[in-house]
Every structure is written in C-alpha cells, then in structure tokens.
Amino acid sequence: MVKKVSSTEARQGSRGRPVLLILVAGLFLIVVGYFIVGAIGYSTQPDGDTLEPDSTRTTSEQTDSVVVSPQGSQTAD
Known part of the structure; x- marks a missing residue:
C-alpha cells in the first residue's frame, strides 16, 4: 500500500x-x-592619447592629398 506523505x-x-x-x-x-x-x-x-582623433597634426599634413578631376588631371591642394 502507498504511504501518504504530507506536502511539508x-x-x-x-x-x-x-x-x-x-x-x-x-x-x-x-x-x-x-x-x-x-x-x-x-x-x-x-x-x-590613443582614443583621441589626430588633432595634433599640422594643417599641412591634413591637406596633403591628391584630387583627381573628372578630366583625369591630378592637382595637389
């Protein structure tokens, strides 16, 4: 026979x-x-220092880029 057990x-x-x-x-x-x-x-x-943008570069370093015009000639800024 099965023994009944209380919930506690x-x-x-x-x-x-x-x-x-x-x-x-x-x-x-x-x-x-x-x-x-x-x-x-x-x-x-x-x-x-590593998280900040490159604001210490001079303006000449920032603008040294080559722009290609639609005609194919290259000009430096």
Whole structure:
C-alpha cells in the first residue's frame, strides 16, 4: 500500500531563513565581482592619447592629398 506523505514532509529543502541567506550571499558576491571586474577594466584601459582623433597634426599634413578631376588631371591642394 502507498504511504501518504504530507506536502511539508515531501519537500526536499526547507523554506525560510537558510534559503534567504543563500540568496542574499549570492547577490552580495555578484555585486562584489562586478566591482572587481570594473576596477580591473578601469586600471587596464589605455591612455586617452590613443582614443583621441589626430588633432595634433599640422594643417599641412591634413591637406596633403591628391584630387583627381573628372578630366583625369591630378592637382595637389
């Protein structure tokens, strides 16, 4: 014959404070990990020199280009 078990006895784990503590501790560890990864990313980012446009070039370097006209002759600016 089948033994009847109550729903409380049939649960694998109990509810309440232990489950809440595990969830809070996991959330805390995720937040700490997020800040650790952010600090590592911030400390290893390249200097701003490589991210800025080439504004240090002189105007003569910026305008040294060859323009081809529709007739096929080349002129320098």
